[in-house]
Amino acid sequence: MMCAKNERLRVAYPVIVEGKYDRLRLDSVIDAEILTTDGFGIFKQAEKQRLFRRLAEKTPIIVLTDSDGAGKVIRSRIAGMIPPERLIQLYIPRVAGTEKRKKTPSAEGTLGVEGMERDLLRDLFAPYAAGQAPRAENPVSKTDFYLDGLTGQADSRARRNELARRLGLPPDLTPNALLAAVRLVCTYEEYKAAAQSLSAER
Numbered sequence: 001m002m003c004a005k006n007e008r009l010r011v012a013y014p015v016i017v018e019g020k021y022d023r024l025r026l027d028s029v030i031d032a033e034i035l036t037t038d039g040f041g042i043f044k045q046a047e048k049q050r051l052f053r054r055l056a057e058k059t060p061i062i063v064l065t066d067s068d069g070a071g072k073v074i075r076s077r078i079a080g081m082i083p084p085e086r087l088i089q090l091y092i093p094r095v096a097g098t099e100k101r102k103k104t105p106s107a108e109g110t111l112g113v114e115g116m117e118r119d120l121l122r123d124l125f126a127p128y129a130a131g132q133a134p135r136a137e138n139p140v141s142k143t144d145f146y147l148d149g150l151t152g153q154a155d156s157r158a159r160r161n162e163l164a165r166r167l168g169l170p171p172d173l174t175p176n177a178l179l180a181a182v183r184l185v186c187t188y189e190e191y192k193a194a195a196q197s198l199s200a201e202r
Contacts, residue, residue, distance in 0.1 A: 009122060009129035013088065014055055015062045018074060021101065022113035026064075029121045030129075037065075037074055049081055056086040062128065063087060066112035067094045067170035084180075090124050091181050092116050093168035138183040140191050142175070148195040151175050159198055166194050 011032035017023055023034045035052070042048060055061055063078050065071035079087060092113055098105040099115045106112065113121075145151045150160050160178055161171040167190075169181050182191050 009125050011062070011125055011128050012130060013060050013062050013128060015064060016052065016078060017063075017113055018065050018071065019114075021099070022064075022066075025114045025116065026121065029118050030125050037078070040070070040074065042074060042077055052078065053081055056082045060086050060088050062090060062125075064090045064092065064113055064124070066106075066110070067092050068106060068108040068110055068112070071112070072170070072172070088128070088184075089177075089180055090184065091169050092120070092124070094165075094170050138186065138188050138191065140179065140182055140188055142179065144191070144195075145175060145179060148192075149199065150178075150195070162198060163194055166197075167191075 008027075008029060008031040011030045014033040014035055015026060015030070016035050016037060017026060018037050018039055020036060023036055026032075026034050037048070038045065052061065061082060063075060065075045075089070079089070092111075095111045095115070096109055097111045097115060098109075099111060101114075142151070148159075150156055150163065153159075156175075157172075160173070160175065164171050164173060164178060164181075167182065167185055169178070169185065173181065186194075
């Protein structure tokens with residue numbers, strides 16, 4: 001049974017976010033165990049690192065960080081401690097703005113998880129909510145990326161960034177990270193349409 005929009009989605013997997021305000025925002029949208037990295041604290045908190053590793057032995061873990069440079073660094077640290085098959089990586093789009101609690105924008109001038117609209121967060125987590133049918137597996141591969149000019153060409157990085165922008169993903173992801181994200185956020189047909197539109201504009 002699907003939840004009404006004013007009900008929180010029940011998510012069986014633990015979720016890792018950066019800070020307490022991100023956790024508060026998500027807590028208004030999902031019913032799940034939400035853990036924080038305390039920003040860059042994850043780099044020096046051995047106990048928290050062990051906790052994340054231990055949890056990953058028992059269940060897949062969802063990670064959702066901000067789309068700025070700091071978020072990428074924190075996401076990379078988490079990915080380095082948890083086996084990839086136990087990690088579900090979700091991404092928020094880069095949206096310019098300032099969170100309501102802040103007087104000035106972040107260094108990159110973009111909203112973090114705490115500033116995202118609830119409907120957007122619900123859509124991100126809907127495939128992992130109890131009672132929801134899982135998203136059909138997207139078979140997009142490294143071969144697709146090569147054939148579509150996203151790797152192996154002089155302008156591949158720019159094309160990957162444009163594809164990321166069109167799919168609402170942060171820029172400057174590595175090819176492997178972008179591939180993993182594409183598999184999560186869209187169908188194969190949606191990916192091909194976006195990739196082909198890039199080729200048509202060359």
